Amino acid sequence: MSARPAVDKRTRKGAGTMQSAVHWALLGLVIERPSYGYELAHRFEQAYDGMLQLSGFSYVYTALDTLQCRGMIEEISGTRTGRQPKPRYRATAEGVRSYQERLITQMREDFRRSRLFARQLAVFAQEPEMALDVIERYGQACLEEAGDTPVLAPGGACADPVSGLAARLVSEERRLAMGARLPWIDYARREFKALAAGRIQPR
Amino acid sequence: MSVLELEHVSKCYGRLSEQVALRDVSLRVEAGEMVVVWGMRRSGRSTLLRIAAGIEQPDSGVVRFDGHDLGKRHGETLGDGIGYCRKRFTPSEGQLVIDQMITGLIARGVPPSQAGSRARAALERAEIGSCAQLRPAELDSAEAVRAAIARALAFAPRLLLIDEPTIGVDLLARDGVLMLLHSLAQQGMAILASTGESTSLSGARALTLSEGELHGQPTRELAPVVPLRRTG
Numbered sequence: 001m002s003a004r005p006a007v008d009k010r011t012r013k014g015a016g017t018m019q020s021a022v023h024w025a026l027l028g029l030v031i032e033r034p035s036y037g038y039e040l041a042h043r044f045e046q047a048y049d050g051m052l053q054l055s056g057f058s059y060v061y062t063a064l065d066t067l068q069c070r071g072m073i074e075e076i077s078g079t080r081t082g083r084q085p086k087p088r089y090r091a092t093a094e095g096v097r098s099y100q101e102r103l104i105t106q107m108r109e110d111f112r113r114s115r116l117f118a119r120q121l122a123v124f125a126q127e128p129e130m131a132l133d134v135i136e137r138y139g140q141a142c143l144e145e146a147g148d149t150p151v152l153a154p155g156g157a158c159a160d161p162v163s164g165l166a167a168r169l170v171s172e173e174r175r176l177a178m179g180a181r182l183p184w185i186d187y188a189r190r191e192f193k194a195l196a197a198g199r200i201q202p203r
Numbered sequence: 204m205s206v207l208e209l210e211h212v213s214k215c216y217g218r219l220s221e222q223v224a225l226r227d228v229s230l231r232v233e234a235g236e237m238v239v240v241w242g243m244r245r246s247g248r249s250t251l252l253r254i255a256a257g258i259e260q261p262d263s264g265v266v267r268f269d270g271h272d273l274g275k276r277h278g279e280t281l282g283d284g285i286g287y288c289r290k291r292f293t294p295s296e297g298q299l300v301i302d303q304m305i306t307g308l309i310a311r312g313v314p315p316s317q318a319g320s321r322a323r324a325a326l327e328r329a330e331i332g333s334c335a336q337l338r339p340a341e342l343d344s345a346e347a348v349r350a351a352i353a354r355a356l357a358f359a360p361r362l363l364l365i366d367e368p369t370i371g372v373d374l375l376a377r378d379g380v381l382m383l384l385h386s387l388a389q390q391g392m393a394i395l396a397s398t399g400e401s402t403s404l405s406g407a408r409a410l411t412l413s414e415g416e417l418h419g420q421p422t423r424e425l426a427p428v429v430p431l432r433r434t435g
Contacts, residue, residue: 175401
């Protein structure tokens with residue numbers, strides 16, 4: 001068995017597309033506001049509660065290392081001072097551009113996933129009851145998601161305007177997404193019910 | 204005991220009962236709970252509210268309010284525990300909002316000496332006390348919905364039924380209307396709303412109606428509890 005060639009860890013981190021959602025989310029937080037590692041971990045927990053999870057606070061340092069190697073963030077000079085240095089990081093222009101690209105790619109992936117779900121459901125054309133069971137459970141999940149979305153009244157007091165805006169944007173996205181999904185579920189249910197009743201034949 | 208309970212309720216329209224509005228619908232709404240039923244047009248959502256209000260009778264099944272069969276009360280419950288809001292505060296020419304409220308109260312047997320204070324209190328509770336001296340046509344969309352809610356609140360209902368609470372309401376004013384409904388529920392009122400907009404489902408026990416069939420959790424068990432939050 002031949003020995004693997006030695007790969008420089010830093011070079012390997014810089015290769016290919018960055019896949020980790022946590023890395024991208026951390027980059028987003030650095031774009032929002034320069035921070036040091038420990039502070040970022042706290043901000044991450046607040047900003048992405050229920051959406052993404054850190055495996056541990058120390059993971060932030062690994063992620064920062066990766067982002068720095070990829071040229072997406074840089075250390076702000078003069079912040080590594082004192083007995084317990086807390087180097088602060090800010091996003092580079094390349095980091096901001098990559099982040100924008102990532103947002104668009106992510107949304108395209110969501111479109112693809114929706115199409116895939118619809119196509120995969122159609123395999124039950126000969127067994128519509130199976131499809132209706134999936135639709136029922138999907139519908140229930142959507143209703144729980146819709147009901148779980150908090151009502152955020154505008155004009156309330158909030159110390160951090162960015163957090164307030166983020167919460168409202170997330171809430172509105174969840175609600176409007178449901179506005180598309182519920183009619184689709186209604187439509188799919190009718191299609192498969194008609195199949196189950198023998199009113200139409202699968203083509 | 205649930206404030207509102209529908210048990211295997213069905214309703215059909217048409218000469219041959221060919222249009223099914225509700226099919227074997229069972230649902231409970233508890234005090235302090237807000238339930239919102241989403242449905243496409245002609246899904247049966249407005250019929251559900253009218254039957255829950257006792258305005259219309261089901262073909263089969265039972266509707267109970269506070270444990271009493273609504274079918275045996277011949278519609279007298281409206282105004283006595285049940286508030287029913289239609290889509291809008293429909294204006295009468297020449298009257299101010301407060302006058303409309305007072306007229307409605309007097310027409311329903313409230314002594315004139317009490318009608319004014321009750322109307323003003325209801326408008327304050329719906330957070331549109333400042334609109335009392337406006338003409339209904341001068342209200343914006345959110346104020347018109349609040350006025351419709353105030354008109355129902357004037358009768359101190361334990362159950363509030365509201366059809367399309369946010370239809371036509373400006374996007375940025377919509378959450379204020381929803382907050383009002385949620386705060387009424389938090390004060391102990393049972394609320395059943397129908398909607399064609401998914402945004403109204405926020406924070407509520409959400410159900411859907413499709414071809415007269417109800418989908419989702421028909422009782423409070425397993426429904427998520429979502430606290431109200433204000434953000435700036």
